[in-house]
Amino acid sequence: MSPLVEALWQAAALILHADSDLAEIVGLSLAVSLGATALAALVGMPIGAMAALFRFPGRRALVVLLDALMGLPPVVAGLFVYLILSRSGPLGFLGLLYSPLAMVIAQFILILPIVAALSRQVVEDHWREYEEQLRSLGAGPGRALPTLLWDGRFSLFTVVLAGFGRAIAEVGAVMIVGGNIAHVTRTMTTTIALEVNKGQLALAMALGIILIALAVSVNGSVHAAKHVAQRWGGQ
């Protein structure tokens, strides 16, 4: 049987048997990446909105930096967090290395620039469109910020999904700060890397198929929510 066909069978078998190890790994992957995405949205959107609306020294440099860091390699983000959280690093006393929280922090740093940079673009576009109108109502950039974020919420959904997609797919950062410890920090992507190391290519591919299915269902539910919200919430 070709490995690709075998992978499909194995993926089906893993899901049908409700493999408990698999459930644990999927759960951890989702928890870590959703957690990192939530934090990145919380911090990144205001940063992006501020860079879009306010004029302050260093703004241009910030915009360039955010845009550039969208391409931050996961291993570099991971290495950075590792050096900070390592016992010999500045926050080593916290003992956070090789924990799920360390993985959330690493993915947060990885996707924060994506969320911030894309939010800036969304808010800036809306601001350009509505600036005159908002100003005529007496709303300067400060008053307009929440309005613009709310107004751009459907585009911001996609921004958040881009961040989530990056987080759930990366392996470099979580491998370094999580250590791929069985039952503690083993996620979908580190498991796939491990199975490739073992030469279990079909099993690795099966896990890859499940990961993709997972990403599709998360994106699908967000789109469904967006659709419902658009219908009932106007726009």
Add this chain to the structure above:
Amino acid sequence: MRRLAAAFAFAASLAAVSTLAADKFITVSSTTSTEDSGLFGSILPKFTAKTGIEVRVVALGTGKAIEVAKRGDADVLFVHHRPSEDKFVADGFGVKRHDVMYNDFVVVGPKSDPVGIRGMKSAADAFKKIAAAKAPFASRGDKSGTHMAELAVWKAAGVDVAPASGTWYRDTGSGMGPTLNTASGMNAYTVADRGTWISFKNKGELELLVEGDAVLFNPYGVMLVNPVKHPHVKAEMGQAFIDWLVSSEGQKAIADFKIEGQQLFMPNAK
């Protein structure tokens, strides 16, 4: 605001989960050969059942594993490169090195064996032939125990591989598994530890060609990270793990670990 609170609650619960489970575990910095072969999966539950201590393994190449232990990010170091281990202890990073087990490295290559090294008794002579024929050779290139053992064989063969890097000598800079995958893909010769080789599932056209040379001996050592250097090291539990590994019970667990009837590691604690 609610989102903020939810996010904090989430982060806090993650932290709680990682610290709750935190009371009784040790972190072991070890090599890919012990983890990928399935050895730890087989023996660790026995230790945990007996002592209640959970063992968290971070599997890296020996070079990286030692670096992690030096930084204090592990309680126990379990690797396979004697000179580096002795240096680790001599520099005060480790308390004392214990013999645990050994196996050996094997030279593998394409079934067709174009260079004709099959069955040779001297690994160095086999390497000389590979170099003379400029046959593709995949090297770990990652400062792992296996990589350093491979370099020792090249030295014994009197071949300087540095200038050949990028031509017939392919430095993969990756773990044993990926290197075997690469070798399998390009029908190259390579060196593997026997444990990973036996358990590896993507052999393709690769076959074991040279074994049994003394230079291919592969001993594993275990040592506690020095609590004097790193006060947070869980010395008591770490030592309990080491004591168990070298006890008759731990040694038996190692000997009992077999794949397809083959024993992968030979216990040799004194």
